[in-house]
C-alpha cells in the first residue's frame with residue numbers, strides 16, 4: 001500500500017512570524033494523521049519552519065533549487081545549502097517555474113539528479129496546458145515530461161521521487177480535473193514508469209494530484225486508486241483548510 005503524501009506549496013507567500021504561528025497550529029491539528037505532511041515554503045521561511053516543525057510530523061521542503069553545488073549564479077540557492085539546514089524535500093519543475101523562468105525539461109532533469117546527490121527528496125511536477133488537453137495530447141505530454149524528468153535515474157531513485165501531476169489549467173483557477181480524469185492521467189504516468197523501470201517501481205512511486213485541491217474535493221480525489229495525495233497551493237495558505245485536507249478521511 002502506498003502512503004498518502006500531502007504537501008503544501010506556499011509559493012511566494014508568508015513571512016517568518018506567520019510561518020511560526022501556522023506551523024505551531026498545524027502541528028496540533030495534524031498530529032494524528034497517517035499521511036505524510038510536507039510544507040514547501042519560501043527560502044526566507046525555511047529556517048524558521050524547520051525549527052518550528054522540530055518534534056512534529058511535519059516535513060519541510062523548498063520550492064526550487066539550482067543544480068550546481070556552488071558558484072557564480074547570483075540569486076540562486078544550491079542543494080548543498082538546503083541540505084546544510086536539514087531541508088528534506090524540494091519541488092522541482094513546477095509549471096510556474098517552467099512558464100515564468102524558462103525552466104526546461106533538461107534543467108528539471110539535472111535538478112532532480114542533483115537533489116538525489118545531496119540527499120534531498122524531489123517532488124517533480126508535470127502537467128499539460130489547456131490547449132494540449134483540448135487537442136487530445138494530455139497523455140503524450142505528461143508521459144514525455146515524466147520520461148525526460150527521470151532520464152538517467154536509477155530505479156531506486158525513481159521509486160523515491162514524488163511526482164505531482166498538475167494540469168496547468170487547474171492551478172489557481174478553481175477548476176479541478178474530475179477525479180476520474182486525474183486518476184487516468186496518473187495511471188498513464190504510472191504505466192510509463194512501469195515500462196521504463198518495471199512494475200514494482202511503478203507500484204511504489206508516489207504520484208500526487210495538484211490543481212485547486214480544497215478540503216471539499218480532497219476526499220473524492222485522494223480516494224481514487226492511483227492518486228497518492230496532493231500538492232496544494234492556495235488552500236495551503238489557510239491552516240484550518242490545509243489541516244482539513246490532510247485529515248480528509250476523518
Ligand code: PGA
Pocket residue numbers: 009166170171172173174210211212213231232233234235
Ligand atoms: P493551487 O496550486 O492549489 O492553488 O491550484 C497548486 C500548485 O500550483 O501546486
